[in-house]
Amino acid sequence: MFELAELGHTLEKEIYKKRVPELRTQLLEVQNKLAESNFPVLILISGVDGGGKGEIINLLNEWMDPRGIQTHAFDVPSEDERKRPPYWRYWMGLPATGQIGIFVGSWYSNPISQFINKKIDSADLDSQLLHVNNIERELVDDGMLIIKCWIHMSKEHQKKKLKSYKKDPGKKWRVTKKDIKHLKLYDKFSNIAERVIRQTSTGHSPWLIVDGSDIKYSSVTVGEHILDRINTYIKHSKLKPFSKEKTENNNSIKKEMSLLGSLDLSKQYSKKEYNNKLENFQGKLNLLAREARLKGISSTLVLEGWDAGGKGGAIRRITHALDARQYRVIPVAAPTDEEKAHHYLWRFWRHVPKAGQITIYDRSWYGRVLVERVEGFATKDEWLRAYTEINDFEEELSDAGVLVLKYWLHIDKEEQERRFKEREQISYKKHKITEEDYRNRKMWNQYEDAVDDMVTRTSTEYAPWNLIEANDKRFARIKVLKSYCDALEKKLG
Amino acid sequence: MFELAELGHTLEKEIYKKRVPELRTQLLEVQNKLAESNFPVLILISGVDGGGKGEIINLLNEWMDPRGIQTHAFDVPSEDERKRPPYWRYWMGLPATGQIGIFVGSWYSNPISQFINKKIDSADLDSQLLHVNNIERELVDDGMLIIKCWIHMSKEHQKKKLKSYKKDPGKKWRVTKKDIKHLKLYDKFSNIAERVIRQTSTGHSPWLIVDGSDIKYSSVTVGEHILDRINTYIKHSKLKPFSKEKTENNNSIKKEMSLLGSLDLSKQYSKKEYNNKLENFQGKLNLLAREARLKGISSTLVLEGWDAGGKGGAIRRITHALDARQYRVIPVAAPTDEEKAHHYLWRFWRHVPKAGQITIYDRSWYGRVLVERVEGFATKDEWLRAYTEINDFEEELSDAGVLVLKYWLHIDKEEQERRFKEREQISYKKHKITEEDYRNRKMWNQYEDAVDDMVTRTSTEYAPWNLIEANDKRFARIKVLKSYCDALEKKLG
Secondary structure, three states: OOOHHHOOOOOOOHHHHHHHHHHHHHHHHHHHHHHHHOOOOEEEEEOOOOOOOHHHHHHHHHOOOOOEEEEEEOOOOOOHHHHHOOOHHHHHHHOOOOOOEEEEEOOHHHHHHHHHHOOOOOOHHHHHHHHHHHHHHHHHOOOOEEEEEEEEOOOOHHHHHHHHHOOOOOOOOHHHHHHHHHHOHHHHHHHHHHHHHHHOOOOOEEEEEEEOHHHHHHHHHHHHHHHHHHHHHHHHHHHOOOOOOOOOOOOOOOOOOOOOOOOOOOOOOOOOHHHHHHHHHHHHHHHHHHHHHHHOEEEEEEEEEOOOOOOOHHHHHOOOOOOOEEEEEOOOOOOOOHHHHOOOOHHHHOOOOOOEEEEEEEHHHHHHHHHHHHHHOOHHHHHHEEEHHHHHHHOOOHOOOOOEEEEEEOOOOOHHHHHHHHHHHOOOOOOHHHHHHHHHHOHHHHHHHHHHHHHHHHHHOOEEEEEEEEHHHHHHHHHHHHHHHHHHHHHHH | OOOOOOOOOOOHHHHHHHHHHHHHHHHHHHHHHHHHHOOOEEEEEEEEEOHHHHHHHHHHHHHHHHHEEEEEEEOOOOHHHHOOOOOOHHHHOOOOOOOEEEEEOOHHHHHHHHOOOOOOOOOHHHHHHHHHHHHHHHHHHOOOOEEEEEEEEOOOHHHHHHHHHHHOOOOOOHHHHHHHHHHHHHHHHHHHHHHHHHHOOOOOOOOEEOOOOHHHHHHHHHOOOOOHHHHHHHHHHHHHOOOOOOOOOOOOOOOOOOOOHHOOOOOOEEEEHHHHHHHHHHHHHHHHHHHHHHHOOEEEEEEOOOOOHHHHHHHHHOOOOOOOEEEEEEEEEOHHHHHHHHOOOOOHHHOOOOOEEEEEOOOOOHHOOHHHHHOOOOOOOHHHHHHHHHHHHHHHHHHHHHHHHEEEEOOOOHHHHHHHHHHHHHOOOOOOOHHHHHHHHHHHHHHHHHHHHHHHOOOHHHHHHHHEOOOOOOHHHHHHHHHHHHHHHHHHH
């Protein structure tokens, strides 16, 4: 695989000096075009240590407008990073639309170094690479252009380079102990690199292997590749504008059988039963949450449901049992402009709790497959692939030890009307009822279909949906509390 | 001080039941008004542990619209927090305009607990409280409304409460070991609390002391106080709109003596001298930076200077000597909407480096006293107080062990014109010259005044300004590099 990249490509000084000013001008032009378009560019620079990655990145930063480009070099994760799912820090560093992000030490570093150091076996490596492919596909689906450059350098050449540096008093400082250690691991690294490149060179995000033996050659090659990829992408997206096929609002008749229809909404508790159970489960939850905190186990709770389904009330029954320092309730409101400029999951990644913390979402990422689907804010393609994206996201949380629980608070149409009317009578609840609520009511059947699909496609072993019979608020609150207690208890063993 | 708050205030159930719905309605109304105005509200809830802070916060969250209120409970700082100046996490949690933030365990917790645990003495405490007063004043100056509530409870009452909880199987879980420990420290805590309240009850942000013995009384009292403060503030700011007095553009004649005028711009290096020194200092810097990283010493470098003064070039001569994982260059561009909704220093706090990291600003917070002053984007009042705010900010960085260095790259008017012309000839530098640059040139004298003032008022022992003779790019780059090396060397001892 690296045969071609070991031929020792060079670029003559004269040609370099002539080519660079042109390239810089073109790169600036393409940056301007990019700034006006609606997609981000992610450049991954990987390859052998000592292959000149650092110099290439320095030159790219020199050539381009610094306001539109940001380099993230990922090192050993910090404590706060370790306390979150491994991909959290990569998500936080993703470029916004119109921007270029350069990752050094990206999601490729860990699998490779872990495998070399025998911390994971071959099957683990495959599974990690599968995950890498998934994440890249998700980002590309969302419109991101991913450009991957692998800087290669033959063992012989690397040896020679280190030697010549060591002799030169002006360049001696460039040689570190790490470089020498890495040279010893060269063959191992090279073998595994080949495998990684093979498995992650996808149609949408292929690797470019660059001979790194001459910085003039490698930097111009990488620069031209970036230029070409962005230009082609812009051209292509103009020819084929992102399809914005709206969902057909088939005002279908109510289905004969539905998941929600199968719930027994007559379930209820008397006030006395409720008060007893409430104190009981709140006390239990308090103890369990403290234990979870000590053990570093986080929870992510998602509350979804019909308007006026009682989400807020259910959340408060949970938080009243918790220490204010341990939880955060996140009501999902309109995204900020920083959030709009990223993948729709980015703003949820932002709030991923640290180990031991509890995050409760009042509405969530499921908006994508509920309101955005029904109202046509997301294209069919977008909400269809969202099921997989959401499953992947929740799996990452779960793999990092987070307890993920999702609740749908179900009431029937009559109960909803009763609650709307009741709210309109109470001065401090009036604001909760808007025209939009009545408009949503008219789409009841479409929402019901969307909920059925959502539960079917995203109820997983690691993040199950709990359907809550919520016509009786007391019953619903206790069921949510109890289910959270049970899940915590199980998790704590 | 707490005499009144120990009388055992209660609110009858009937009155409470009648008052709460009114209060909720009014709070929602005031939240709506707030959402449309241009200031944030910060509520600090402090007081004895077990005094019912948690319950009050739960109720406030229940009464108000969750989309406009966010509670931050600060616990023991995490590793990532400890690796930054102590106030970093508070800055990150500040509410945006139109929003309410509640802080539990705010900047008051640390001074109090450290003093009780004898980790700081009386003088340290005073110095910390002075700092608290400064930060609150800065926030208030920027338009923030700060509401501080101290929840008190007499020792007797607290004892009784814990006892009764322990007996009740349904409430037993509410009593923690910490509560019992804190009860033992009650007298100490009470004495120090009095002192803290006294010293930090300022005209703009007074403390309200609330008797916490009855949750009905305390919650309604706090709720009404919040309502009253926000309403009064809105009314007041309508009567007296923020004064937007623009700076007079006194097209003053050039001053006889100026700091910048005293620089010898004829200083220069030959190409050979330059190349030697460059390799030498880059090698030195690389070693020093590695040592600083190991020792956890961060640097914050600020590059300011005339347009075309050579900031970018000087920055690159530094970064070429560094490992990409250790530094970040932040080109200061237009703020995002999240940034605009905060204090102007917030977006710089955001990027405060972790211990061992290097952050280089290409333009910086000094925009406030340069372009914003000259162009009249900031009122005179705003840029005048910015000197103190900036000094405080840099002192915090410095106190946290950060090396803060500031450079003004000075060229004369003729050299600038020459560079503008030169840039216009180079295809990839053309974009750097805009009409704005020529417009700025016309304000040369005003900028020169602003720079003189800036250097005079913000050159401190802990964060000095370095004026760089930059008519010769080579000379300037070496001087910046050398000065950074010298400062690092001194810091590393």
